[in-house]
Amino acid sequence: MSFFIRKRNKNSAPTKTKSRSSKTSVPGNSQKINTSKLVGSEDEEILSDSDVELGDDVNKRKLADVTSSEDDEETAQEKRLRLAKKYLSQLEEETELGDDDVTGGTVSDRLKEAILEQSGKLRKSVASTYQPPSTDHIRICNGHKLSVTCAVITPDDKFVFTGSKDCTIIKWSVSDGKRLHVIPRLPKETADKNLGHSSHILCLAITTDNKLLASGDKNKLILLWNPSNCQLLHTFxxxxxxxSGLSFRRGTHQLFSASLDRSVKIWNADEMAYVETLFGHQDVITGIDSLTRERAVTSGGRDGSIRIWKVIEESQLVFHGHSGSIDCVSLIDEEHFVSGADDNSLAIWSVMKKKPITLVPSAHSGKPDGQKDSENWISSIATLVHTDFLASGSKDGSVRFWECSNNFKNLSQLFSVPVPGFINCLKFSSNGNFLIAAVGQEHRMGRWWHLKQAKNCLYIIRLNKSSG
Incomplete structure (x- = not known):
């Protein structure tokens, strides 16, 4: 049974779709994935496509930006060789220029890192180098009238966009915390023309090339903006x-959207077109994330499941382990992810196992004033991708920082930073130098609790690294 439904809008531009295969290549074995077997025993291992032939995958994904005219008679092998040579030439030029941002000083280091990243095996141990920030390193940015529900950082780490229940989007400068631009609430007289937001903004996403900013609201709309001038480009x-969630696949303009209607939709932002719909969750979807591969991971709230949607194979992997509603999920790499639930637990998962590798039952423990652990559900998670460093947020008055160690089998708290209010969203900068927190007096998905002592604001937390 397929969980994928394709449909093209009559007025949409034609969408280029690649041929889809229901088979996953595993060294020495090629078999069709049967989604009916995904709800077996908890100890059952799941076949992953992380071991696919890297030659084809790396050339398709890592060399996608190196394009040129192709001879009609060029074979697939010749095309791969030509693109590989151009990629090597580009890496050599970057190395000769002495780019400080290049991780690994040689071309071979870059190639090894690219392969490890694509296979989901790139892991950097950096968590132990971080130290608790001082109060001087915490900046509070005020500007929203109601709870800040979501935030994203531009790829160059210079700007932050925040969305709020006041129906506005604000662009901030990271260096001084100043407001640079405000996208206002759509006036009531034009609210039916889909030209802006007239209801709570719940999620944001930005492309890795900083060309598109996507925002989603309570009124079922997805809007695309130009991050540079904040002009509206399109409405889906x-x-x-x-x-409830948006995520651009890294290096592309492919957009995944999650909704309280229990579905995930895929959009082609280059052609401003709808691609397909994915069904499977039995309750509202509360979070979504994606990396380089053509797949997304979602948390299904009170249906108690996390699902990885494998778009090419037209299949899904289903995971169970939390005892409560799973409210947020974030990928660590292509093979591991972390989730948080309203039972105050954090869990680390592998795509190869249906149950958590490790689970912390009381991640945000109660405060001395009598708060119960059950009140402090995990409302947000951030991961520094391809590292062992992550952060979690709740309503207990702090952001907590964690280290994944022993091959993801241990999750230990490093330190915490005081942040009063509902922490509705957390994001690390790409270089790991700071963390942002979207904070409000209310939870982003409802108004059942109001914390008067909190501020509706953005926190920019500078992180300290030890010299060693």
Whole structure:
């Protein structure tokens, strides 16, 4: 049974779709994935496509930006060789220029890192180098009138965009915390023309090339903006309930959207077109994330499941382990991810196992004033991708920083930073130098609790690294 439904809008531009295969290549074995077997015993291992032939995959994904005219008679092998040579030439030029941002000083180091990243095996141990920040390193940015629900950082780490229940989007400068631009709430007289947001903004996403900013609201709309001048580019419609999560696949303009209507939709932002719909969750979807591969991971709230949607194979992997509603999920790399639930637990997962590798039952423990652990559900998670460093947020008045060690089998708290209020969103900068927190007096998905002592604001937390 396929969980994928494709549909093209009559007025949409034609969408280029690649041929899809229902088979996954595993060294020495090629078999069709049967989604009906995904709900077996918890100890059952799941076949992963992390071991696919890297030659084809790396050339398709890592060399996608190195394009040129192709001779009609060029074979697939000749094309791969030509693109590989151009990629090597580009790496050599960067190395000769002495780019400080290049990780690994040689071309071979870059190639090894690219392969490890694509296979999901690139892991950097950096968590132990971080030290608790001082109060001087915490900047509070005020500007929203209601709870800040979501935030994203531009790829160059210079700007931050925040969305709020006040229906506005604000662009901030990271260096001084100043407001640079405000996208206002759409006036009521034009609210039916889909030209802006007139209801709570619940999620944001930005492309890795900084060309597109996507925002989703409670009114079932997805809007695309130009991050540079904050001009509206396009509006996507199609979901039947509020948009709860957005994620651009890295290096592309392919957009995944999650909704309270229990579905995930895929959009082609280059052609401004709808691609397909993915079904499977039995309750509202509360979070979504993606990396380089053509797949997404979602948390299904009270259906108690996390699902990885493998788009090419038209299949999904289902994971169970939390005892409560799973409210947020974030990828660590292509093979591991972390989730948080309203039972105050954090869990680390592998795509090869249906149950958590490790689970911390009381991640945000109660405060001396009598708060119960059950009140401090995990509302947000951030991971520094391809590292052992992550952060979690709740309503207990702090952001907590964690280290994944012993091959993801241990999760230990390093330190915490005081942040009063509902921490609705957390994001690390790409270089790991700072963390942002979207904070509000209310939870982003509802108004059942109001913390008067909190501020509706953005926190920019500078992180300290030891010299060693």
């Amino acid at each position: 419609t199609g979901h039947r309930d509020a948009i």
